[in-house]
Amino acid sequence: MNSFEAIGLLFALLAATTVLGLVLRARQGRVAHVFGDVITPADVAATVAFGPAATLLQFSTELCARCPGTRRLLRAVAEQRPGVVHVEVDLTNRPDLAKRYAVLQTPTTLILDGAGRVQARVGGAPTRADIGTTLDSIARNTTSSSTLGSSHV
């Protein structure tokens, strides 16, 4: 292969990697609204009680570059909001939990409502604003259903 063709291929490799990086960056921290199962502290071997308003359930490993930053962010959010608790689960010794909750990247954060039901899922490091918006909408739903006096808890 001559040098021109080789340089062309190098540019193709560079371009493909840049596109991959942009896609990964765009997907980082995106909040997906789901209506999932109810999770209890015992399910994830957590020693603290979940929040009465909402729980930020973060899955991490020992070797995760962005988990500490996400921990700080979610902790700060939980401290500011009454009834919201941050719980971190280390998957290093519990790969079974990674399989059960289909965790393919760390950090992954599940946002649970007051009943422990999964309402949203965030892959990668979230932003403070997105977490706030999601918690607001969970709080709104909880209030509206309680003012309607729904009996099905």
Add this chain to the structure above:
Amino acid sequence: MSKTPRARLDPRGPRFGAGLTAVLLLLVVFMSLTGASAAALALLAAITALFAWGALAGAGRHPYGALFKKFVRPRLAPPTELEDAAPPTFAQGVGLAVTLVGLILGLAGVPGAVGIAAAAAFVAAFLNAVFDYCLGCQIYLLLLRSGVLNRGGRAAQNV
């Protein structure tokens, strides 16, 4: 955990090193495409040795880290936070695995092995340097899930 306190790094150090590695790997791809096989193999061997250094001595003791501290960090603002050295060290190990396979297959005469391994390692190094995305760290979770790293025998740590 009964581990010694881990080294903490300026997170820009490993990214700087990944940038240098990415440039060198691109050079290996170029040389293997243009038929300079011996030179490509030699440079890949050097990169593999550097990955081994980082993986065994820790990302904080990598030669590129010394370059970063001497020439780059004095020109930058102080880091906003330090990070654990363990994730970049593990990523160095992933880089070592990829380049070592390429090196062995290249020595065994498998055509294209050097270029393909260098291109694969380039993708990871470039994502790390430019996008601050640690591909090796994500592979750790996948290895845990697949049971390759069997650590499930220990009692679960309280979080």
